Structure formats: structure tokens, C-alpha cells
Amino acid sequence: MAAQLPDAALYQAHLFSFLASADFAALDLVHAVQPLDPTLATFAMQRYPDRSSARFWLGEALNQSEDKTQAVSAYQQTVSLDPLDALAWRRLGNLLNSPDLLAARDAYAQYCQRGLQASHTKLGDVRPGSN
Numbered sequence: 001m002a003a004q005l006p007d008a009a010l011y012q013a014h015l016f017s018f019l020a021s022a023d024f025a026a027l028d029l030v031h032a033v034q035p036l037d038p039t040l041a042t043f044a045m046q047r048y049p050d051r052s053s054a055r056f057w058l059g060e061a062l063n064q065s066e067d068k069t070q071a072v073s074a075y076q077q078t079v080s081l082d083p084l085d086a087l088a089w090r091r092l093g094n095l096l097n098s099p100d101l102l103a104a105r106d107a108y109a110q111y112c113q114r115g116l117q118a119s120h121t122k123l124g125d126v127r128p129g130s131n
Contacts, residue, residue, distance in 0.1 A: 036064045045074075052082035059091060068095055079110070086114035 034040050041058040048054045059074030075092040078085055093107035 052078045
């Protein structure tokens, strides 16, 4: 008789299998289901190395697991792949705030610039008096 995996391990095995066999659209789905799992995030990043969303997911998971150094690296890779990712710039600024104030300032400046660009390009011009 084959050994049975506990429910949680079986569930995670299914998520790994789904990530491995599906296209990159699976990335968002698995991330939504397991947002703070660094093992799945690492696997997703290896499976989709050119997707900034995989690196952002890894940064989020590492940040929550208190691995700040690796989280900084993941966020830096995220903004390297997608310089318009305002949230990644913000997270990077938050993590750099203590050890490197100048780098944090630069990341926050990028966040402000990217956030304004995103609000105007994705949501339309929302200035008072604009239609």
C-alpha cells in the first residue's frame, strides 16, 4: 500500500504540479491561494524567471518570514524586470529604510513616480475637473 500524504502536503503537491504544468497564468492563481509560502514562491520564480510577479511573490513571502536580506534581493529583481511596479518600489523602500536611508529614499521616490504613472495610465486621469 502506498504511503498517503497528509492533506496539507497533498494540497501543496497539487499546487507544485499545477505550477509546473500550466502556463504563467497559473502563477497568479497559486499566489492568491498561498501568498506567503516561500517554497512555492521560489519554485514559481525558478519556473518563470522572467516574470516580475514571481519575484514579487517571493519578496512578499520572504518579507513575512523575516528574511529581509533575501526579500530586498527579490524586490530589487522585481523592479529590474518591471520598473513600473510601484508596490515593489514601496516594499523595497520599507525594507531599506533602516540600513540604508539613501537607498530607501531613492526607492520611495521611484514608488511615488511609478504610483502616479500607474494611477494615470491604468485608472485614467483622476485630477479634479477631468472627465
